[in-house]
Structure formats: C-alpha cells, structure tokens
Amino acid sequence: MVKDTGKASSSGYIRSLNQPIDVSVKIDETGSPLVIKLRGRWLKVESVDDRWRIDDEWWRDEPVSRNYFSCVVDEGIKVAVFQNLGTKQWYRQRM
Amino acid sequence: MHVACVLIDHLPFKLEVRRDPGLRKRRAIIVQRHGSRRIVLDASPSAHSVFPGMSLQEALACCKDAVPIEADSASYEQEFSTILLRLGDRSPVVESAGLGYAYVGLDGLQDTYGSEEKLIELLLQAVPPYLGTQIGVSEGKFPAYLAALSAGPGRAHKPTQRLTEYVAPWSVDVLPIEWEIKTRLHSFGLNTLGQVAERSIGPIQAQFGKVGARIWHLAQGIDDTPLIPQRVEEEMKESLTFAAPIVEVTALFVAVDNLLGRIFARIEMRGRYSRMASLEATVYNKPTWQRRVIFKTPVGDRSQALFVIKASLEGVAMPGPLEDISLTLGELTGESGQHESLFRDVRQRQRLGQAISQLKVSQGRNPIYQIREVEPWSRIPERRVALVTYDP
Numbered sequence: 001m002v003k004d005t006g007k008a009s010s011s012g013y014i015r016s017l018n019q020p021i022d023v024s025v026k027i028d029e030t031g032s033p034l035v036i037k038l039r040g041r042w043l044k045v046e047s048v049d050d051r052w053r054i055d056d057e058w059w060r061d062e063p064v065s066r067n068y069f070s071c072v073v074d075e076g077i078k079v080a081v082f083q084n085l086g087t088k089q090w091y092r093q094r095m
Numbered sequence: 096m097h098v099a100c101v102l103i104d105h106l107p108f109k110l111e112v113r114r115d116p117g118l119r120k121r122r123a124i125i126v127q128r129h130g131s132r133r134i135v136l137d138a139s140p141s142a143h144s145v146f147p148g149m150s151l152q153e154a155l156a157c158c159k160d161a162v163p164i165e166a167d168s169a170s171y172e173q174e175f176s177t178i179l180l181r182l183g184d185r186s187p188v189v190e191s192a193g194l195g196y197a198y199v200g201l202d203g204l205q206d207t208y209g210s211e212e213k214l215i216e217l218l219l220q221a222v223p224p225y226l227g228t229q230i231g232v233s234e235g236k237f238p239a240y241l242a243a244l245s246a247g248p249g250r251a252h253k254p255t256q257r258l259t260e261y262v263a264p265w266s267v268d269v270l271p272i273e274w275e276i277k278t279r280l281h282s283f284g285l286n287t288l289g290q291v292a293e294r295s296i297g298p299i300q301a302q303f304g305k306v307g308a309r310i311w312h313l314a315q316g317i318d319d320t321p322l323i324p325q326r327v328e329e330e331m332k333e334s335l336t337f338a339a340p341i342v343e344v345t346a347l348f349v350a351v352d353n354l355l356g357r358i359f360a361r362i363e364m365r366g367r368y369s370r371m372a373s374l375e376a377t378v379y380n381k382p383t384w385q386r387r388v389i390f391k392t393p394v395g396d397r398s399q400a401l402f403v404i405k406a407s408l409e410g411v412a413m414p415g416p417l418e419d420i421s422l423t424l425g426e427l428t429g430e431s432g433q434h435e436s437l438f439r440d441v442r443q444r445q446r447l448g449q450a451i452s453q454l455k456v457s458q459g460r461n462p463i464y465q466i467r468e469v470e471p472w473s474r475i476p477e478r479r480v481a482l483v484t485y486d487p
Binding site: 014015016017018019020054056057064093094095 | 466469474475476477478479480481482483484
C-alpha cells in the first residue's frame with residue numbers, strides 16, 4: 001500500500017522534456033544509419049562518432065531497450081538517433 | 096535682523112544688452128513661453144508701461160516699437176546663481192528671492208570684516224559692475240528692499256531715520272502682494288504706506304484678512320520674516336565645445352558618454368551616486384537648450400547613467416545645431432554605497448506570486464512553467480528534466 005503523504009492534490013502540470021521524435025533512417029548491413037531524413041531532406045551520414053545501448057526499466061510492460069548512434073551528417077551537423085529494439089522504430093533525441 | 100537686499104533691476108535685459116550691445120538704443124521686451132502663451136519676463140527700463148507677467152500682445156500694444164526677444168532663462172539663472180555663490184562667500188546666509196533679488200544676512204559679520212561698510216563694499220564687488228546692482232541695508236527684508244530701490248546703480252543705501260518714517264512716503268505698489276490687493280488699497284484711498292500705517296491694524300485685517308496684518312506691519316517698517324538660506328548643493332559639472340556644431344542625436348550621446356566618463360573618473364565621485372543629471376547646450380542662434388533627467392534609482396556608474404539619459408532623450412527633437420554641451424550630475428548621495436533590501440529575494444517572490452495569481456485568474460490556469468531536474472542521473476534522456484508549473 002502507498003502511504004498517504006497528506007499533501008493536497010495539485011492541478012500542477014509536469015511534462016518530461018526532450019521526448020524522442022520519430023525519424024526515418026536507412027541503415028547498412030551492420031545496422032548503422034546510412035541516411036537520415038531531417039526536415040523532409042535525406043541527409044547522408046558522414047560518420048558515426050559513437051554508439052551505445054541502453055537497457056532499463058525491465059520491470060515495466062514496455063522495457064527500455066535502445067541502440068543509440070551519434071552521427072555527423074552533411075555540413076558537420078551532429079545528430080543523435082536511436083532504434084527502439086522492441087518496436088524497431090527509429091527516433092531522434094538531443095543529447 | 097540686519098539684512099542687505101541685493102537688487103539687480105532688469106537683470107535679463109542687462110544680460111541681453113551684454114550679448115547684443117545694439118539693444119541699448121532700442122526698446123526690447125523679453126518674453127518667456129508658458130505653453131502656448133508668451134509672457135513678458137522683463138523689458139528695457141525705457142518701456143515704462145510694460146510689466147513682467149503681461150502677455151506679449153498687451154506689451155506690444157503698450158509699446159509698439161519694442162523688439163520681442165525670446166528669454167534665455169537658463170543663462171539668466173546660471174548668471175544669477177554665480178552671483179549668489181559669490182555672495183555666499185561673503186555671508187553664510189543668502190536667500191534668493193527671485194531672479195535679480197537676494198537677501199544677505201549681516202548679523203555677526205562686522206567683527207569678521209572690520210566694519211559694515213567694508214562688508215557692503217565686498218557685496219557690491221560680488222556683482223559685475225555692468226549689472227549696476229543696488230544694495231539696501233536695514234532691519235528686516237522689506238525695509239532693506241526699499242533701501243535698495245533708493246540706492247543708485249552700483250551704490251548702497253542705509254536709511255538713517257526711523258523705519259516708520261522711512262517707509263511712509265512709499266507707494267503701496269512696492270508691497271510684495273498681489274496686484275488686485277494693491278488696486279483695492281488704492282480704491283480705499285490708501286495710496287502710500289504712511290496712509291496704511293495711520294490706520295489701526297483691525298480694519299485693515301478685517302478687510303484683507305491675514306494679508307492685511309502683513310500689509311500693516313510692513314507699512315510700519317516691520318518685517319520679521321526669517322531669511323531662508325539657499326541650500327548649497329554639491330554638483331559635478333563637465334563641459335565640452337564641439338569643433339563644429341552637431342545636429343545628430345547620436346553625436347550628442349557620444350559627447351554625453353565622454354562627459355559622464357570624465358565625471359565618474361573624478362576621485363570625489365568614487366562610490367557615490369547621483370539622482371539627477373542636467374544637460375545644457377548652447378544652440379546656434381537660439382536660447383540655451385536645457386534638459387533635466389531624474390534617475391529613479393541613484394546611478395553610480397557611467398553606463399547606467401548613459402542608459403537612462405539615452406532613454407529619456409529618445410524621440411526628443413534636437414533644438415538646432417549644438418555648439419557646446421555641459422553635463423551636471425546633482426543630488427549626490429553622501430554615502431559611499433547604496434542600500435540594498437535585506438529581503439529583496441522575498442519581495443521579488445511576493446511580486447512574482449501576485450503577478451502569477453492575476454494570470455491564473457485571467458487565463459484560467461497558471462501559464463508560467465519552469466524546467467526542473469527530475470532524474471539528472473538517468474541514462475534515459477527524457478527522464479532527466481521536466482517542465483513543471485511555477486508556483487513561487
């Protein structure tokens with residue numbers, strides 16, 4: 001049982017920031033991004049600077065399991081994208 | 096109370112003559128703007144029928160050949176305040192009674208100067224000779240004023256007879272009262288101060304009230320109103336002359352910035368604050384341009400002062416080509432610092448809280464948010480910070 005904290009219920013508003021944004025990505029045979037569609041334009045990935053995996057909240061119905069890629073696209077713009085390993089969907093997120 | 100009245104009759108006209116000696120041969124009316132009206136400030140002594148306070152139309156109707164001249168009040172005031180400062184070097188009690196009139200307290204100064212004559216001579220020397228000052232010495236301000244009126248230019252006069260006898264022949268027109276009351280005195284057949292003094296105080300007071308009592312006392316040669324010494328305020332002034340007259344406000348700002356830099360670099364301005372700035376400029380072929388800027392919060396540095404001055408001059412049309420500019424910082428604080436509120440943070444929160452409550456009422460919800468760290472250590476980026484409603 002959760003104890004009553006005694007606090008009055010608040011009409012306050014909480015919204016988490018930096019939510020992942022859907023993005024289209026084409027990948028190579030190793031699973032690394034080749035091109036990313038940003039603002040309607042396909043941009044070629046010039047290099048992948050870093051990659052890492054997150055596995056967390058395994059106790060939830062939808063555990064967090066992501067493969068992150070820190071990429072440099074045209075004109076040296078850095079973009080971080082990840083693939084949700086559960087849904088295989090790609091997202092963009094600020095680091 | 097031993098008083099000297101220093102009277103410079105027609106001061107504005109005399110200053111204009113110094114500027115343009117050709118005016119000596121002509122009759123001139125010096126007019127000042129009051130909104131849309133143009134009022135006479137002074138006139139040539141030969142324009143007998145023109146009085147200060149008349150409208151220009153009335154004055155020109157009385158004196159058709161007179162030349163109207165726009166008053167340069169700033170320069171008249173400047174000249175007169177220099178004279179007051181010089182008088183202040185001679186006596187610690189100097190009261191300015193208006194442009195061209197001052198009262199100087201003489202009590203207790205005889206031992207310092209040796210004799211009253213020497214002191215009066217020094218007072219005469221305090222005023223440039225071309226202004227032809229008249230000095231009157233007596234007991235009380237009003238008799239001293241009458242004595243000054245009797246003295247010739249550059250001379251002093253001290254009545255020798257009893258004051259009641261001395262003031263008796265003077266017209267009631269010399270009384271420092273409203274013109275309407277003077278007219279009423281004449282209508283009662285009271286044309287001289289002697290005629291007023293002959294009556295008992297009761298009827299005069301019954302007719303004119305409180306002013307009546309004052310009139311009666313003055314008619315007896317009694318004036319016990321105290322001398323109110325003018326406050327000597329510390330000011331910091333700097334000025335510069337332009338190589339060529341400037342017409343752009345941006346050039347003016349550069350000059351003001353330069354003058355502020357000079358003032359704040361002075362050792363006596365270290366850690367001090369000013370509440371007022373005054374700008375004065377000579378305008379080509381026009382009266383002196385003057386602008387006063389009040390600082391809501393005292394300013395203690397150049398950039399702060401420049402910011403406020405710039406803001407107050409924004410949209411102000413230049414009066415014409417400026418030949419020079421002087422900047423005075425006044426109302427200087429005596430302390431070397433500025434009081435900060437101990438509870439500044441609390442007050443700011445209270446004010447913010449009030450503003451947010453008003454927004455809640457007007458919009459039905461709190462529209463102010465803040466970014467708060469929720470789980471800054473989280474590996475999942477969207478868990479680290481959140482947007483929450485702000486309630487101080």
